[in-house]
Structure formats: C-alpha cells, structure tokens
Amino acid sequence: MTNVARTGQTLLVVASSMLFAAVTSAMVVRRGIGGDWVAPELPAWVWATAVLGPLASWLILRGWVRGAVIAGGLLVGLQVLVLAELRMAVIGEAFLSVLVAAHAIHAAAGVAALARWGERAGLFWHFVGALWIYVLFLFGVWA
Amino acid sequence: MFSTDHKVIGKQYIGLALFSVFLGMLLSLVMRFHLVHPDTKVRLFQMLWPEGAPGGQMTPELYLSLMTMHGTIMVFFVLTTAPQSGFGNYFLPLQIGAHDMAFPVLNMLSFWTTALSLVTLLLAFLVEGGAPLSGWTAYPPLSGLGKITGPGQGLGQDLWILSIAMFCVASLMGAINIIVTVIELRAPGMGYFDMPLTCWGWFVTALISLFAFAVLLPGGVLLLLDRVAGTSFFIPGGLIVNDQVQGRSGGSPLLFQHLFWFFGHPEVYIAILPGMGVISTVLSVFSGKKVFGYKAMAVAMLAIGGLGFVVWGHHMFISGMSPYSSIAFSVLTMAVGVPSAVKTFNWLATLWGGRLRFTAAMHYALGFVSLFITGGITGLVLGQPGLDIYFHDTYFVVAHFHLIMGVAAVFAIWAALHYWFPKMYGRFLNERLGKIHFFLTFVGVYAVFVPLHFAGFVGNPRRYPDFKEYEFLKSVTGLHMGVTHAAYFLAAVQLIFLFNYFWSQRRGAVAPGNPWGATTREWTDD
Numbered sequence: 001m002t003n004v005a006r007t008g009q010t011l012l013v014v015a016s017s018m019l020f021a022a023v024t025s026a027m028v029v030r031r032g033i034g035g036d037w038v039a040p041e042l043p044a045w046v047w048a049t050a051v052l053g054p055l056a057s058w059l060i061l062r063g064w065v066r067g068a069v070i071a072g073g074l075l076v077g078l079q080v081l082v083l084a085e086l087r088m089a090v091i092g093e094a095f096l097s098v099l100v101a102a103h104a105i106h107a108a109a110g111v112a113a114l115a116r117w118g119e120r121a122g123l124f125w126h127f128v129g130a131l132w133i134y135v136l137f138l139f140g141v142w143a
Numbered sequence: 144m145f146s147t148d149h150k151v152i153g154k155q156y157i158g159l160a161l162f163s164v165f166l167g168m169l170l171s172l173v174m175r176f177h178l179v180h181p182d183t184k185v186r187l188f189q190m191l192w193p194e195g196a197p198g199g200q201m202t203p204e205l206y207l208s209l210m211t212m213h214g215t216i217m218v219f220f221v222l223t224t225a226p227q228s229g230f231g232n233y234f235l236p237l238q239i240g241a242h243d244m245a246f247p248v249l250n251m252l253s254f255w256t257t258a259l260s261l262v263t264l265l266l267a268f269l270v271e272g273g274a275p276l277s278g279w280t281a282y283p284p285l286s287g288l289g290k291i292t293g294p295g296q297g298l299g300q301d302l303w304i305l306s307i308a309m310f311c312v313a314s315l316m317g318a319i320n321i322i323v324t325v326i327e328l329r330a331p332g333m334g335y336f337d338m339p340l341t342c343w344g345w346f347v348t349a350l351i352s353l354f355a356f357a358v359l360l361p362g363g364v365l366l367l368l369d370r371v372a373g374t375s376f377f378i379p380g381g382l383i384v385n386d387q388v389q390g391r392s393g394g395s396p397l398l399f400q401h402l403f404w405f406f407g408h409p410e411v412y413i414a415i416l417p418g419m420g421v422i423s424t425v426l427s428v429f430s431g432k433k434v435f436g437y438k439a440m441a442v443a444m445l446a447i448g449g450l451g452f453v454v455w456g457h458h459m460f461i462s463g464m465s466p467y468s469s470i471a472f473s474v475l476t477m478a479v480g481v482p483s484a485v486k487t488f489n490w491l492a493t494l495w496g497g498r499l500r501f502t503a504a505m506h507y508a509l510g511f512v513s514l515f516i517t518g519g520i521t522g523l524v525l526g527q528p529g530l531d532i533y534f535h536d537t538y539f540v541v542a543h544f545h546l547i548m549g550v551a552a553v554f555a556i557w558a559a560l561h562y563w564f565p566k567m568y569g570r571f572l573n574e575r576l577g578k579i580h581f582f583l584t585f586v587g588v589y590a591v592f593v594p595l596h597f598a599g600f601v602g603n604p605r606r607y608p609d610f611k612e613y614e615f616l617k618s619v620t621g622l623h624m625g626v627t628h629a630a631y632f633l634a635a636v637q638l639i640f641l642f643n644y645f646w647s648q649r650r651g652a653v654a655p656g657n658p659w660g661a662t663t664r665e666w667t668d669d
C-alpha cells in the first residue's frame with residue numbers, strides 16, 4: 001500500500017468515526033431526556049453477523065479478496081433485511097436504523113473498494129468490520 | 144470541464160464563489176430595501192416571486208426565505224469554497240512542490256458535488272412554496288415539520304437539507320485530499336514548519352472540516368428523517384402547530400442546536416483561517432520582512448482550530464443551559480482570544496520597521512487586520528453570558544459576524560486575488576482600480592455594519608421582516624435608512640471589482656514571473 005493510500009484511508013476512518021460518534025452522542029442525549037426510550041429488540045441471528053467483518057478481514061490478509069467481497073456483500077444484504085424490520089416512529093429503532101444504514105453504506109463502499117483495489121483497500125475494511133461490532137455492542141449491551 | 148488538474152479546479156471553485164457572492168449580495172439588497180420600505184409594492188418582486196409577493200407586496204415569509212438563502216449561499220458557497228477549496232487547490236500543491244493534489248479524481252468529484260449542491264439549493268427558489276424560512280442554522284421544530292410551518296418549509300426545506308448534506312460530503316472529500324497532500328506530498332526535505340503560513344491555513348482548515356462536517360452531516364440526516372420518516376429526534380411531544388397536535392414524542396430541539404453549533408463554530412474558522420494565512424504572506428511580502436513569529440503563527444492556527452471545537456455553547460447561552468456550563472463555555476471562548484491576539488500582534492510586528500509597499504493586495508490585507516480587530520472585540524463581548532442574553536438574536540450579533548466572518552474573510556479573498564492574479568492569469572489586476580475599490584468598500588462596510596451595533600444596543604431583533612409595529616424601534620428608523628443606503632453604495636462599488644476582474648484577465652498589464660519579489664515556490668515552479 002502506498003503512503004498516500006494509507007493516509008487517505010486513515011483520514012476516512014477518522015471522519016467516519018467522528019460521524020458515528022456524533023450519532024452515538026445524539027442517541028445518549030435523546031435517550032436520557034426523551035422519556036420514551038424502549039430498547040430495540042433484534043432477532044438472534046443478527047448477532048451472528050458480527051463475525052462477517054473479521055472473517056472478511058482474515059480473508060483479505062490471506063490474500064483471498066474475492067472471498068472477502070462475498071462475505072462483505074452478505075453483510076450488506078443482511079443489514080438491509082434488518083432495516084426492513086425497524087419502525088421509524090419508535091425512537092430507539094430509529095437510531096438503530098440510522099446506525100445500521102450508515103454502516104451499510106460504509107460496508108457497501110468497502111466492498112466496492114475491495115473489488116476495485118483489492119488488498120490495498122484492506123485498511124478501510126478492517127475499520128468497517130470493527131465498526132459493525134461497535135454498533136451491535138451499542139444496542140446489544142448498552143441500549 | 145471535468146478536469147482533474149488542481150489549477151483548473153481551483154479556478155472553478157473561485158468562479159462558483161464569485162457567482163454565489165453576487166447572487167447573495169443581490170438578495171441582501173432586496174432585504175435591506177424591504178426593511179425600510181415594508182409597504183412598498185414592487186412589480187419586480189411579483190414577477191420573481193408570485194407566491195411570495197402577491198401584488199408586489201413582500202410577505203414576511205418571502206423576507207425570511209431571502210434571508211435563509213442569503214446566509215446559506217454566503218456561508219457555504221462563498222466563505223467555505225473560495226478561501227479553502229479555491230485558493231487551496233490552486234496554490235497548496237505549488238507551494239509545497241507537489242505535482243497535483245493527492246487524489247485528483249476525488250478532487251474533481253468534490254467540486255462537482257459542490258456545484259450540484261449549489262444547484263439543489265437554488266432549486267428551492269423554484270419549487271412550490273419557495274425557499275425555506277429557517278435561516279442558515281435551520282433550527283427545528285420550524286425546520287423539522289414540513290409545510291405546516293410555512294411556505295418554503297415543504298419541498299424547499301427538503302432541498303436545503305439535501306444541498307447541505309451534499310456539501311458536507313464534498314467538503315469531507317476535499318478535506319481528506321488537502322490533508323493527505325500536506326502530509327505525504329511535501330517536497331523532499333520540507334518539514335511542516337518549513338511550509339508557508341498559507342499552507343498551514345489550508346492544512347488546519349482541512350483538519351477542522353474533517354471533524355466539523357462529519358457532525359453536520361448526520362445532524363442534517365436526522366433532521367430530514369424527522370421531516371419525511373416521522374421520527375422524533377428533534378420534535379418534542381405534544382407540539383401544537385397551527386392548532387394541530389403533531390403526534391411526536393420526546394424529541395429535543397436543543398439536541399439539534401448542539402449538533403449544529405458543534406459544526407457551526409468551527410465553521411467560522413473554516414471561513415477565516417485560510418484568509419489568515421494569505422494575510423500573513425501578503426503583509427510579509429509587502430513589508431520586505433519575514434513573518435514575525437512564524438512558529439507562533441502556525442501554532443496559533445492549531446490552537447484556534449482546537450479551541451474552536453469546545454466553544455459551541457456560546458451560541459446557546461439563552462437555551463436555558465446551566466450557569467456552570469455557561470461559565471465554562473465563556474471562559475473557553477475568551478481563551479480563543481489569546482491565539483487570535485497572538486496573530487494580530489504578530490501581523491503588526493511584521494509591519495513594524497518594514498519597507499512597506501502599498502499595493503492593492505497590501506491595502507486589503509491591512510483592511511483585513513482592521514476588520515478582524517473590530518469584529519473580534521465584539522466577539523469577546525458576546526462571549527459574556529450576561530451580555531449575550533441581551534444581545535443574542537439582535538443586530539449586534541449581525542454586526543459582529545458580518546465584520547469578522549463576512550467581510551474580513553472577503554477582504555482576504557480580495558487580497559489573495561490581487562496577489563496571485565499574475566500567477567493565475569499572467570497579468571496584473573489593475574492596481575489603481577483595486578485601490579479605489581478598496582477605499583470605497585472599506586468605507587462602505589463600516590458604514591453598513593458599525594451602526595448595526597447600535598441597533599443591537601436598543602434591542603433590535605434580527606430575522607424580523609420589518610420593524611414598523613414596534614414602538615421601541617422607532618428610534619432606529621433613521622439608522623436603518625442610513626444602513627440601507629450604505630448597502631446600496633457598497634453594492635454599487637462592487638461593480639468596480641467585477642470590471643477589474645474580467646477586464647484584467649484580457650487586458651491587464653502583463654506580469655513577469657515573480658512580480659512581487661516573493662520567496663515561496665509557486666512563483667518559480669509550474
């Protein structure tokens with residue numbers, strides 16, 4: 001990976017982290033003062049998707065980018081399924097939708113980048129995988 | 144057209160900003176006219192805005208939509224584009240000895256996303272209901288409920304949010320490009336502290352943009368969802384608008400204000416820091432001296448950028464925040480005064496004992512320092528919660544931010560244009576016209592904005608379409624009349640600049656390679 005590609009991806013990671021931090025803090029505030037918070041329920045299979053990010057990362061490191069693209073694409077597809085179930089009028093689920101959708105956009109971009117640039121886009125993908133675990137953690141453990 | 148050359152893209156951004164600044168100015172003239180002639184019917188208004196000015200009589204809603212578009216165009220499409228993306232694109236690679244930006248295609252995409260965002264915004268004028276009413280800050284609930292809150296709050300407000308969201312994406316891409324270029328593409332042997340201060344300005348601004356726009360973007364998305372998906376991020380429960388209960392629950396309008404100002408205050412530095420860099424260069428070149436305290440200047444920029452993220456609460460003193468938070472935000476706000484003062488004193492010290500050459504660019508640079516001091520001092524006034532509770536949402540704030548953000552940043556753009564024109568077009572901007580334009584403009588801006596402080600003293604609220612119903616504002620009727628005439632004058636003298644800008648591209652005196660005797664690389668490299 002060239003220095004330019006690495007620094008570019010690192011900055012993208014910084015910007016995306018900031019974006020997710022903003023939504024998280026909005027959620028913390030909204031949950032605290034709204035008085036109408038109900039923790040969203042996710043179907044059990046959703047937790048299993050946490051492995052897809054790291055699985056793809058592992059495949060990238062093994063040099064099997066096509067496998068990583070498939071795993072990543074699967075993640076995006078499952079995220080769309082989750083989104084279809086969520087109700088926007090319920091605030092907890094609305095936040096979850098925003099985070100899942102934002103993540104799905106990142107994951108789709110990550111998959112596209114892997115397909116186009118192969119291992120060189122790996123750094124961004126590792127971040128995307130970790131970010132999904134963060135989102136699941138946020139709702140599974142905290143919310 | 145879809146060039147990936149940084150110089151072309153730089154000029155495209157400058158062109159976009161130039162179009163925007165004149166459009167924004169025209170809107171402001173219409174507003175100033177209406178403020179002093181609220182009952183005059185104007186045929187042109189009816190032709191332009193049949194819904195907003197039936198029979199030529201401007202409605203309050205039309206006034207507010209003009210105000211919203213004026214502010215949005217100026218803040219985003221002028222102050223955020225020309226200094227950073229315009230001059231930054233053109234000169235950053237040249238000054239650090241890079242061939243181009245790190246990601247030329249991304250650069251091209253950033254520009255065209257910005258252009259699309261401008262088109263989207265302007266479309267709001269054409270759709271049913273017209274442009275939105277909620278100002279450049281778009282506070283909910285007004286901005287979050289749709290048509291029921293007024294014409295322009297339907298599709299117009301949707302387009303506004305979409306436009307800003309696109310602008311965020313474009314700015315994030317632009318910021319990444321600039322930061323990577325600075326970090327990775329400096330000429331061999333050039334350390335960070337060997338870069339000209341202009342590059343520091345663009346670098347720090349890009350860092351600020353990276354964090355600030357990453358917060359505005361989700362803020363805008365949540366607002367849009369409140370409008371189109373029935374969520375309650377920002378809309379409180381039991382809200383009644385036009386006798387209708389809105390059926391939402393638990394949302395917090397203040398949450399939006401926090402997200403907005405976490406972006407909004409850093410945004411003001413996005414507008415001014417590139418200008419500060421330019422001013423440092425221009426003052427030093429035309430004093431025949433190095434910048435006084437170079438390192439302190441660079442560090443001051445970093446400090447301003449950093450502190451800029453912890454002072455947003457000073458826009459919310461009246462929001463009912465705890466007095467302890469107010470004090471904290473107030474103290475931090477005052478702290479920004481320190482690096483700001485460092486910069487000001489270093490500019491003066493740069494001039495001190497120099498062999499001054501009063502070129503047009505030098506005039507604008509000195510004008511910038513003057514405006515920065517005038518506007519900065521009122522910032523310290525507004526940073527006091529006790530005073531701000533009175534001044535908030537009055538014309539005092541209008542005066543403050545126009546002087547420091549609006550006008551100072553635009554003076555920096557003029558300084559940059561006069562200074563770099565020979566590089567960009569191989570010819571000089573006419574020096575004499577430049578100086579005449581400078582003096583008339585300098586008088587004009589002070590004539591417009593100094594009196595507005597006094598309007599603020601008597602408690603004159605901002606964002607009101609007219610003042611005729613208010614007994615206590617009778618005392619400032621004459622003042623507003625004067626301001627409006629000063630605004631006509633100010634707008635008229637801009638024709639001098641416009642003429643100079645286009646005429647000199649073809650007919651200006653041909654410039655030699657390094658006309659000002661500068662030491663930075665852009666004059667010797669290509």
Ligand code: HEM
Pocket residue numbers: 280411412414415457458476477479480483519521522523524525526527531534535536540543544547548549552
């Ligand atoms: C020492 C420096 C500064 C201080 C202490 C300061 C303080 C403040 C405060 C307290 C307000 C809020 C007033 C209110 O709404 O009641 C304000 C508003 C504003 N300031 Fe400053 N400021 C400073 C520098 C700047 C600079 C450098 C810029 C732009 C380049 C700027 C642009 C603005 C703008 C645009 C607003 C109005 C926003 C709005 O409500 O629409 N300020 N400032």
Ligand SMILES: [Cu+2]
Pocket residue numbers: 407408411454455457458
């Ligand atoms: Cu501020």
